[in-house]
Amino acid sequence: MMAAGQMSANVSEVFCSVQGEGPYVGSRQAFVRFTGCNLKCSYCDTSVGNSKSCRFEELPGSGAFKQMENPLCAEDIEKMVASYKKIHSVSLTGGEPLMHADLISRLNIASPLYLESNMTLPHMARKIRDKLSYVAGDVKLLPLSSVDDMDQHFEQTIECFRTLKTTKDRDCFCKVVVTKDTDSDDVEGIIGAISGYISCLVLQPVSQKELLPDQGRLIGLQERLLDHIDTKIIPQTHRMWGCL
Numbered sequence: 001m002m003a004a005g006q007m008s009a010n011v012s013e014v015f016c017s018v019q020g021e022g023p024y025v026g027s028r029q030a031f032v033r034f035t036g037c038n039l040k041c042s043y044c045d046t047s048v049g050n051s052k053s054c055r056f057e058e059l060p061g062s063g064a065f066k067q068m069e070n071p072l073c074a075e076d077i078e079k080m081v082a083s084y085k086k087i088h089s090v091s092l093t094g095g096e097p098l099m100h101a102d103l104i105s106r107l108n109i110a111s112p113l114y115l116e117s118n119m120t121l122p123h124m125a126r127k128i129r130d131k132l133s134y135v136a137g138d139v140k141l142l143p144l145s146s147v148d149d150m151d152q153h154f155e156q157t158i159e160c161f162r163t164l165k166t167t168k169d170r171d172c173f174c175k176v177v178v179t180k181d182t183d184s185d186d187v188e189g190i191i192g193a194i195s196g197y198i199s200c201l202v203l204q205p206v207s208q209k210e211l212l213p214d215q216g217r218l219i220g221l222q223e224r225l226l227d228h229i230d231t232k233i234i235p236q237t238h239r240m241w242g243c244l
């Protein structure tokens with residue numbers, strides 16, 4: 001019997017804006033931000049905790065939010081998203097949206113689905129892979145206080161990319177947030193293992209100024225990775241125009 005919790009999920013916000021990262025930057029999207037995450041990244045700037053209600057921005061860009069009581073079912077999310085016009089896709093983000101794969105598998109949304117994931121839950125990825133048109137998959141490197149076994153962490157990451165790989169119907173690309181502490185060998189090792197599953201790699205300099213990598217090192221890392229896959233350096237753009 002399926003648990004009741006699998007039919008609903010806590011969502012922190014639903015709004016319409018533009019994608020701020022990666023190769024689809026600037027594309028108009030609906031965003032569904034799920035609560036909860038299975039990792040604890042040191043540079044995390046997202047509130048992942050549970051909230052009693054979901055903020056729903058009825059008029060895109062208005063900053064006026066209606067409060068919807070959590071948890072939400074698939075129909076609640078479908079109705080909110082259907083109110084947005086001319087969107088490129090619906091970003092399923094978080095937190096970690098794959099924790100809510102059971103609910104996502106029930107979503108009936110006409111627009112293409114764009115998953116933003118930490119790519120560590122391959123068994124959940126399997127449940128929704130055929131529904132996804134875009135996968136923006138992160139590779140999470142050290143330090144990860146929530147991960148004891150880094151070998152297992154990387155195995156799960158590789159398995160998740162294999163599960164959600166680029167096909168004729170799905171674009172899967174990878175993002176690595178680069179900090180001053182990022183080990184270039186670690187990045188090259190994991191990208192070498194997943195390069196056959198992705199269309200491109202995005203190196204994203206961390207948003208916190210005190211953690212920024214040296215510019216020369218970042219450019220050097222791009223040069224190394226170009227041996228494996230099309231590699232772009234694209235910073236987060238929302239911060240540039242003060243929109244978060």
Ligand code: SF4
Binds near residue numbers: 044095
């Ligand atoms: S995976 Fe994303 S949401 Fe989760 S802790 Fe890391 S940065 Fe934050």
